Amino acid sequence: MKLSKTEEQLMQHLWKLEKAFMKDILEQYPEPKPATTTIATLLKRMTDKGYVSYKTFGKSREYYPLIKKADYFSKHVNGLIKNFFNDSASQFASFFTKETNLTKEELEDLRKLIDNEIKKK
Amino acid sequence: MKLSKTEEQLMQHLWKLEKAFMKDILEQYPEPKPATTTIATLLKRMTDKGYVSYKTFGKSREYYPLIKKADYFSKHVNGLIKNFFNDSASQFASFFTKETNLTKEELEDLRKLIDNEIKKK
DNA sequence: AATATTACTCTACAAATGTAGAATATAAAT
């Protein structure tokens, strides 16, 4: 089962922190911070969904993500690609290059990167 | 307000058809087709959200999208980028290039494309 | 004209989501 938007946001924090207690997580949120119980609910749901686990340390828990950001993201984009571009990554790439406002520098970096990838093949 | 997953799917059909009557839309769905009323509900919601409009033709309506696929998609990806890559499109691009399995040919096409974009700047 | 078909609206309802209070447990501070 997929994560909801809010849960995804929480995941971002977990990915960033790698592991975190409730208080660490709360710290990540800007004002107005959500209620502790809100986060707790989310964490519970995410745990149920199998995305998060934790180690119990005395009274409280140290939460950590069970899925790597890259993996999660990968699935995500692939869904996007499937949905919008008949499953063609290259079609997506082309679209992406045209439609996002990359600066000249960024485009050049990207080209270098692609060159490298090509060499690897 | 954003479209839900199912609504997005319906949008895909509308984008493809450009304009369509209920029956045309239903045709697009594979078996088991959803109930007509289901589609009708979705269309209504999408109309309320401002994504779809229609011309009345006697008894029924010819629906059409109010937003271009490219525009919708663009926002979509930008959200993704914002969420996962601290708003850095280039970071996203790099990730994307590495993580999706583009063939050598596709990569080369992509590079050409990027070259073109660079020239435009 | 009578009947069958189709489109649309209204209503409904279960599941998922966003949000958080109340109650409880536990640890930390005094």
Next chain:
DNA sequence: ATTTATATTCTACATTTGTAGAGTAATATT
């Protein structure tokens, strides 16, 4: 030991989503 702060669970509730039946209107078919 008593008070205080914090974490967790339970419960709750409004909103959104997925799905569709019942009812109604209009059109096409016989």
